[in-house]
Amino acid sequence: GxxxxxxxxxxxxxxxxxxxxxxxxxxxxxxxxxxYVQYPGEGLQLLLKATKADDKGSNKGFEATYxxxxxxxxxxxxxxxxxxxxxxxxxxLYSGGGADGLTFGKGTHLIIQP
Amino acid sequence: xxxxxxxxxRDICQRGTSLTxxxxxxxxxxxxxxxxxxxxxxxxxxxxxxxxSEATYESGFVIDxxxxxxxxxxxxxxxxxxxxxxxxxxxLCSVDRAGGDEQYFGPGTxxxxx
Numbered sequence: 221g222x223x224x225x226x227x228x229x230x231x232x233x234x235x236x237x238x239x240x241x242x243x244x245x246x247x248x249x250x251x252x253x254x255x256y257v258q259y260p261g262e263g264l265q266l267l268l269k270a271t272k273a274d275d276k277g278s279n280k281g282f283e284a285t286y287x288x289x290x291x292x293x294x295x296x297x298x299x300x301x302x303x304x305x306x307x308x309x310x311x312x313l314y315s316g317g318g319a320d321g322l323t324f325g326k327g328t329h330l331i332i333q334p
Numbered sequence: 335x336x337x338x339x340x341x342x343x344r345d346i347c348q349r350g351t352s353l354t355x356x357x358x359x360x361x362x363x364x365x366x367x368x369x370x371x372x373x374x375x376x377x378x379x380x381x382x383x384x385x386x387s388e389a390t391y392e393s394g395f396v397i398d399x400x401x402x403x404x405x406x407x408x409x410x411x412x413x414x415x416x417x418x419x420x421x422x423x424x425x426l427c428s429v430d431r432a433g434g435d436e437q438y439f440g441p442g443t444x445x446x447x448x
Contacts, residue, residue: 252435264377264426264439271435309376313435321367321379321392322428322437 222247226310226325233300234333241295241328243284243310251312253277253286253293254322258307267295267308305332336361336429338440346446347417354413355443357427362407364430367437368400371424380425383410417447 226243233239245251255267255277268277273288282297293310310325337360347353357366368380381389381402389402404410414421424442 254436256439263441266436266438269436313437321369321382322377323379324376326376 222251222312222314222323224310224312224323224325226308226328228326229307229329230331231328232331232333235302236299237332239295239297239300239304239330241308241310241330243293243295243325245291245293245310245312247291247312247314247323249314250288251314253284254311254313255282255284255293255295256309256311256324258309258327260306264309300330300332302332302334305330336363336438338427338429338438340425340427340440340443342443343441344444344446346448349418349447351417352413352415353417353445354411355425355427355445357410357412357440359408359429364407366404366410367428367430368402368410368412369426369428369439371426371442373422377426380412414445417445419447421445422447 223246252271254269256264257267258264268279270277270286276285284293284295307327307329309327311322313322339358341356366383369377371377379392380395381391383389383402383404385404385407401413424444426439426442428437428439430437
């Protein structure tokens, strides 16, 4: 079946540090890949997505590239801010002809210290 | 995107009782999804609800425990039946757009079973 593996947290960084959160997946076929973010006290929000190999999704300074050869979709940001503190979820969607829900990783809690 | 509301936002229930969670969307959508997020865990898909047909349940979830209704294109309910403390979770609904692969999530219902 489909699965998503992402690095365990919490990940603690200082402000302006470089961020990488690793995400790898297992899926049949060619899924769409997503990063969702859950800020403290808020609902789950779509951060970025990529729908095919070599696509790069980007939003709010975050980027992730769909790497089919390594089945990865790592999240990166060049300079994090305190406001980026949140839980980040990597997810995939494989539409095998019908409507499918998302398969999520376990989430990575990111803490940015001033 | 879509504006999604859920009722109730939270509840504390006694074991053996049932709770019905409502999900309302501000526009017509094809598919609605129900997820569970257990404490400290990732999101797990419970079922997919298409208007006018029976919901499709994921492995480990059954209709007797989690009956779902989808009476129209903007509304769905999830009932958690005969609750036990293990059902304490956040329950979220999400929607996608016809032909789209992005899902948008409601704010969630935090359920505590005592």
